[in-house]
Amino acid sequence: MRSRLSSAGALRRYALPLIAVTALTAALIPAQAAAGTTGAPPPRTTAEDPEYPAPPTPGDLRSDPEIASIIQDADYALKYSMAVVAADPAKQYPAGSIEEDLRTGILSMPVDRQKTAAEAARAMIADPAVRKREFGRHGAHEPGKYAGLGFSGVFTPDSVPFDRAGLKRRLTDRAARIEATHKLEEADAKEMAVKYQVPLQLQIPTLTSLDYRIERVKCADETNPEWPGDDEIAMGGVAVGHNGATTKVNQFTVADDFDDNEVKVYADPGKLFHRFDLTGAGAWPRTYSTVVMLAEKDGSGFADAINTVWGKVKDDVLKVIEKAVAGVLTGYLGAALAEAIGKAVAWLVGTFFDWLFELFQDDMFHPGTHYVYMPNRYEWMYKNASNYGWTNFRLPTGTFTFNGHGGSYKVNVHWQVNP
Template sequence: MANNISILSIKDTNSIKDPRVKAVAEQMLNVVKVSTEKAYAAAVRPNEFKLPADRNSLEQVLSRNLQRKSADKRASMANKALALAKRPAAERIRDYGQQLGQINLASPNSVATELRKLPVAAEIKTSVEYLNSISRKLNTHVIVPQYVVLNPVFVNPNIFRAQQAKDELEFRLHQVLCVRETQPIGGSDEIALGGMAIDAEMNTIPIPEQFVGSFSDSGVAKNYLPPQQFFSPKINLRAGNSWPKEYIVTMTMAEKDGSGFSRFLVELWSSLKTEITTAVATAVGAGVGAALGSIIPGVGSIIGAAVGAAIGAFVDWLTKTFGDDVFDPVSVAIVIPSLGHLWDGRAESSAQYATFTGYGGEYRLTYDWRRTFEAPPPQLQTRRLTGKAMMYALDHEYTGRNPQRTVEHAINLPLTALGTNYDLNLPPLGVGGEVRLEARVTATLMDVSSGRIRVQGELLLFEGDSESSNDLDGRQPVDFILAPNESRSVSVVVRNTDEGGDVGEVKFELTNSI
């Protein structure tokens, strides 16, 4: 898995595999919950619940979100928060743990600041060495295993020319589909997208809210032709000194109704990233304000995963607890092992999907990732596969006649494009009026720097009432690699495994030349 390009989804704290990272995400989730109680309760009891002065604190961010609500909604949410904040200490400890359950909500300090005054919780305490051991291992150690893009093709990055444009990674939108319109129906849904992105060096890219379109009914789609880059600047793949590199994008969807929820999530994301970074620094004993990225290279993606998990879980809690009907955010991650890795020889990943639910509705976003890089140098020469394929087939007859046939085909095949499957175009070979041998074989230029060619496919043996029969009775894979200027002789035999002794063989005598 470590050598594949992985595309991952982060829904909530259950998406986190590593126990230390999960503990940080869950503690920060509880910090946001307690901060919400304090911020919302302050709307009705400002003298009892004092907000911190810092505009970027979680409480201030949450308070601004509350102020955007209607008066009735604001009062309902504030009174609910007050009731939660006034619960007995035993209930709060049950829900938020020993430390957070006893935080003084009357303090003018933020909840996160008050928590930092206490000893680091045992389940969170860790070391620089431990985090270094899991950094740049998002797909194998940090996030719950999902799936990977198989059969990546490696391209030696040394073939790339010095560039005017950087090697970059794009996140592209293909379609937004209304699966189910929001309820209650009050005209068209006015949908907008926004979010944040973070790379392994802890650089943050804010994604301003952008209008997607009006959706009048289920099944209506907004198509982006050509695909649209979701944010700018693009991710610079050459930033940072080590591989693999990991990138996380958190997407927010909102109805364009003036609620400001997308803006709230961006502010929350930024504030929570700061708090989680501080929590991680404290957990390893580095202290507040430490240059964590230089101490633990690759920690940015760990923090990004924790932020995405905490925000996803928080929005779900916010909806259930306060009836704040919003679309759940979606976080996705990508792990690229090296500058030379592509998707099956292509610069674009396959289409991926993100589902947003909220307001009683559901929308599906189709996206992909795309690599941009400089073309190979002009002096790179096209590889050519030359030689011959000798096909032999035998129709076994119980009468002892056993008709057989041999045909030779010349091969002279230029390979000009990386990752493209070039068909050897070997015609089927029939014999005895009953047997047919097919060689479905292609050649692929695997690596434009070393010039390796992969020959792969399969032999199929059919037997029936005629040579045109589709009764498949035997198959055998073909798979071998030729280095530049290498000549190889490879024989592959396929037998009738269903009935009789019919047999087919292809002997390849091939050279990988210029």
């Protein structure tokens, strides 16, 4: 959106100076065109667009309390790392560390934004009560000590508090259920092949990819002040694969002159936000997620830095879990681990961005997260809604509502698979 928005009067719950949106969060997705743009620019109208239920999210992980404990601890540590780095971006950290990755991203921002970010972060980490609330057990460390320890020094397999025996039981049970489901799906596939007269010697058709698509974007209410000028809206985000691997979704411009009730429509099947490859090896079921953000375009390198960080955090979380389940002998433990990590990282990505936006917001909307569960790889199960809710390889449309700064935007989205 346009830079005319003001942060005056937007008091944070920390009673701290604000970090302008472009200082920390708008830079999460650099100014590059997203893959999947097709043809001429989509038309914009003032027609009313349909509204659908809000997209499902990964949830709050309460069904997996041990995983929730681990990922919450990682979230606290990552937030503290972000705060100490932002407070003094001139301080160097070991090469390859999460802190040095964050510092590299921050240093790519304009100097005035770095200064604003540093002032807010210093105020936060100076208050022991705020540190405890925002960083959990890690907040007991003084900022200087935490900076010396870093994420890798406080988040280790032996230090993270959670029920290790409970995690082993839960993942073992989940692996057994995945194995039973996998065998049942294989049997069903063979039965369907006979029913539809598919020669058994031929490969049963399977899916090749999963698309996440943007159908339309509506300016329900232009941000304040509505005069002079129009809203400049860009979109981007993060995609989370079934094993927790994250991919940056490059920012693209939706429109630079939105007015009240204007709608930008992308021709069916919609603009490709991200495509997941489904042909790789690995057991099913699988889960996938996207984090969708509306932001002002920014060309800094913070997006690249934060995406590198996600990979390292995911690896550290996996090390904690793997040590806890060491010795478990089941062929489907890897599938259970992948499912748990994918869901947990999706939750962490959404929660961490939400924290950044709440703390540093100025010209930003909170992100929207969309989660999908895919039971099997066989394409015929995604043709009929009576199976898993898919109709002709497509799930029903969902609507994100982005509210903020006196304005509101509606974004219609959907998942679809490709045979």
